[in-house]
Every structure is written in C-alpha cells, then in structure tokens.
Amino acid sequence: MNKPIIYFLCTGNSCRSQMAEGLGKEILGDEWDVYSAGIEAHGINPKAVEMMDEIGIDIRNQESQVIDQNVLNESKLVITLCGDAKENCPVIPTGVETAHWGLVDPAKAEGTEEEVNKVFRDVRDEIKRRIEDLK
Template sequence: MKRVLFVCTANSARSQMAEALLRHFGGGGFEVFSAGMAPSEVDPRTLQALQDFGLETAGLKSKSVESLADQHFDFVISLCDKAHMECRHWPGSGVVMAWDFPDPKDSGDPKAFARSLQEISERIRLFVLVNSKDVKSEVKSVQPLDFFKSLADETRLRCLLLIAQQGELCVCELMAALALPQPKISRHLGQLRKVGLLLDRRQGQWVFYRIHPLLNDWMREILQTTLEHSAQLLETPRARLGEMNSRPLAEGSICDEEDVNGI
C-alpha cells in the first residue's frame, strides 16, 4: 500500500478534498493523509462540496505537517506553491509533486468549491490510473463520433451521468437505479467501456465502473454541464438508488455480477 501525503497552507480545502477523493477512488491501494503548513479548521464549504459529491467526510480534520514530519511517504503532493516550496525536501519521501490549484476560499464564485473538487478529482483519477496495479485497461482515445453516439441512447446517457455524479457504481446499483435487468445494463456498460468512456475495477465480488480518468476534458465538461442542467433525468434513478437496501459495500450485501467480466 502506497502512502500519500497531500499538503497545502491551511489544510482546510484543497488538501482535504484530495485526501477524501483518493480514499474514494484509490480502491484501498493507498494510505492517505493531508496536512497544512499553517493548519486551521476545515472550511464548512469543503465538507458541503464533498457531501454533495457523495463522499464521506467523517474524520476529516486540519493537521500540521510537523505532526507527520517523522513519517515516510511514497508521494508528497503539494496543492499550492507555498507548500511546495516548504515541502520539496520532505525527509525520507519518495516522489515530491506539485499540483497548483487556486484556493477556492479566495474566489467570489459560489460554485468555487464544487469546481475545485471537480478539478482535483480529475487529477486524482489520473494519479490512480498511473499508480494503481489494478488498472489493466489500455489507454484509449475516445472518438467524438463514439462519444455522441453513446450519449444518444437514454440508458447509456443515464448510466454515464449517474456514474459521473456518484464517482463509481456497480452493475447492481445501476440495475436498481434504472429498474432494468442485468443483461441490458451489462451490455450498455460493455459498449461504454469498449469505446473508452468507462474504466472498471474489481473489488472483492463486485466490479465497479467509473468515468475513464483520461477522458478528454471537453467530453467531461459536456457530462458535467448535462448533470447541472438536466436534473430531471436522474431524479427518479437517484431516488431508487437512495432506497436500495443492499449497496455493494455494505456488510453482507449481495451483488450479482454474473457475466460482467465477459462483457
């Protein structure tokens, strides 16, 4: 398990987002920490943005880099210039990286925190793709015609939007959300994976699907814009998903992934 530390000045927004996102997308392959050069309280808008994204926020708190100074990390990743200057020679670190994202606290945009979370999530997905041993799919460039053909089918569009909104979903969750049988859901997921829109990973008995981390930015923006302006498309599916009794990560839950690997 690789140890990753995210650092920024206050450890109140960007590094907290990165910590929560890597825990969510990392599939248990990373031990994740965050800290600040001058730690303060976690900004409530950070917690709200994470919760709106469907991420767990329990246990997130601001910490100082001094509290972790004697620990080894495979990656030390700064999210602002100041933190990078002060942490570029972290004792015993493997790789030191600089990800410079604007501080959403300095913005007057009411969507600044949501936008920061989206931008950091794209970088986290790429980081997981490059550093995860579980990723076996080859990188494929999605062709514009294949992209728009995929959006032209209602089931595929709803699958893409639900996955983009939730981060990851398995077949059983999409079956519940869309009230469709497993063979139909699996067939559409297979088509989306074949053209390069989705990436899958196995965790125990489940296979999870997520938007491909290397999807073109303009394609990702179209999905995000559609999410923002077509809430009615997902109103019923989200309600069904919320009522699902046995989500796949719940203890004792059952998810029928028959034929998923043979798509």
C-alpha cells in the same frame, strides 16, 4: 504489507488538501494510505464539507493538521496543492516522489454564493480528475 502513503499538502489543510484526502481515500483507498496536512492547521472549511457532500463523500471526521515529519518520511508520493506548501514544505526526503498541482484557493473565492460554490466545485472536480489519473 503496508500500503504506500500518498500525502496531500497545502497551506492551511482546510480546503484543497482536505478534499484531496477525501477523494483519495474514495478513489485510491484500496491501494494507498491517504493523508493530508498543512504548513498550518486552519480547521476544515465548512464549504469544502458541503461540496464533498454533493458527491457523496463525507470529510467531517478528517482533522486539519500540520505536516507530520514521520508521515512525510514514510510517504511514497507527496503532492503539494499550492505554491505556499511547495515553497515552505519541510525538506522532502530523497527517494520520495513529488508532484505539484497548483490549484486556486477556493477559500479566497468571492462573489455570490453560487459563484463561490462554482470555484469550490471546479477545484474539487480538478482534484478528482488528477487523482483518477494516478490509478
């Protein structure tokens, strides 16, 4: 039997949704098929890769993709990670559970490298906490 699908959506599928996909596979992979996508595909942010490496999760082989209507239609749970995705997501089919986690975009963080890293870590750790709450 197929596992239920959880689909993480964001604007560019470069940071938040990529981290969520990596964390989701690590934490929920035994029970869920985990995917991510964006309104657009901006490529994976190197800082997201670096911050995930810190906790032992390699997301280098994930791909930045636009929302796949077939995956969306088959999803059991769709989680939007930013207002743009929530407002501009294609129509989610009736019966698909949805949640919105409005998280700051770490790609827009400014300041020293350490300050930027802190924003990425904070977002990563918040996503991790919320995914663990889904178990």
